Amino acid sequence: MNTSRDAVKSRVRREVDALFETFGRPDEACGSSQPKFQRQVLTQLAGLRVVQQQQGQLLGDLVTRFAxxxxxxxxxxxxxxxxxxxxxxxxxxxxxxxxxxRKEVFIRELAVKGGANPAACTKRMLRYVMTDHLACQFSWQGRKGKLSFCQMQLPSCITCAVQTAHEASDFTVEMAIREWLRHAPARQHNAIAKDSAAE
Incomplete structure (x- = not known):
C-alpha cells in the first residue's frame, strides 16, 4: 500500500515539475503568499491528472476483461x-x-475465430460458415448464373466480426470475401485431386 502511495506521490511531483516547466516557476522572492498558492494549485492539478490517468487505465482494463x-x-x-x-x-x-x-451472438461467435490480419480473419470465418462446395455456387453480386452473397446477412456479420479484432474498412473485408469466393472452385478441385491421390 505504501509503495503505491509513494509511486503516486512521485508521479505527482513529476507532474508538478512538468507544469512548472510549462507555466514557469512562481517568483518566491516577491514575498507574497501567491507563489505558495500557485504551488498548491499546481500540486492539486497534478494529483488530479495522476488520478485521472489511473482511473482511465483501470477502466480500460475492465473493458478488456469484460470483453x-x-x-x-x-x-x-x-x-x-x-x-x-x-x-x-x-x-x-x-x-x-x-x-x-441472434445476429449479435453470431457476430461474437465469428469474432472468436480470429486471424493474423483482416483477410486471414475473413477467410477463417468463411470456412467456418460454408464448405468450398457451397462457396462455388456464390459470387459477390451473383453474376454468371451464381447466387448473390452480398444480398445475405452473412457479409455484414462477417464485417462486424472482423472489425472487432482488426482495424479494417468494409471494403477490405468485402475484397477478402470476393477473393475467397472466386477461388472456391480451385480449392474444391485441389481437395478432390488430393482425395483421389490418397486412394
Missing part, C-alpha cells in the same frame, strides 16, 4: 453453426434468422 469474459462465455456456449453449411437451402434458412440478438 474477454464475454467472448469466452460465447465460446463455451452452444455454437449457432455446428459445422459448415454444404447446401444453399439450409444456409439461406440460417441467414434469415440473423436479426437482433
Amino acid at each position: 474477454r469474459r464475454d467472448m469466452e462465455a460465447q465460446a463455451n456456449s452452444e455454437p449457432l453453426v455446428a459445422m459448415p453449411f454444404d447446401d444453399y437451402g439450409t444456409l439461406k434458412q440460417f441467414d434469415c434468422t440473423l436479426t437482433g440478438t
Whole structure:
C-alpha cells in the first residue's frame, strides 16, 4: 500500500515539475503568499491528472476483461453453426434468422475465430460458415448464373466480426470475401485431386 502511495506521490511531483516547466516557476522572492498558492494549485492539478490517468487505465482494463469474459462465455456456449453449411437451402434458412440478438451472438461467435490480419480473419470465418462446395455456387453480386452473397446477412456479420479484432474498412473485408469466393472452385478441385491421390 505504501509503495503505491509513494509511486503516486512521485508521479505527482513529476507532474508538478512538468507544469512548472510549462507555466514557469512562481517568483518566491516577491514575498507574497501567491507563489505558495500557485504551488498548491499546481500540486492539486497534478494529483488530479495522476488520478485521472489511473482511473482511465483501470477502466480500460475492465473493458478488456469484460470483453474477454464475454467472448469466452460465447465460446463455451452452444455454437449457432455446428459445422459448415454444404447446401444453399439450409444456409439461406440460417441467414434469415440473423436479426437482433441472434445476429449479435453470431457476430461474437465469428469474432472468436480470429486471424493474423483482416483477410486471414475473413477467410477463417468463411470456412467456418460454408464448405468450398457451397462457396462455388456464390459470387459477390451473383453474376454468371451464381447466387448473390452480398444480398445475405452473412457479409455484414462477417464485417462486424472482423472489425472487432482488426482495424479494417468494409471494403477490405468485402475484397477478402470476393477473393475467397472466386477461388472456391480451385480449392474444391485441389481437395478432390488430393482425395483421389490418397486412394
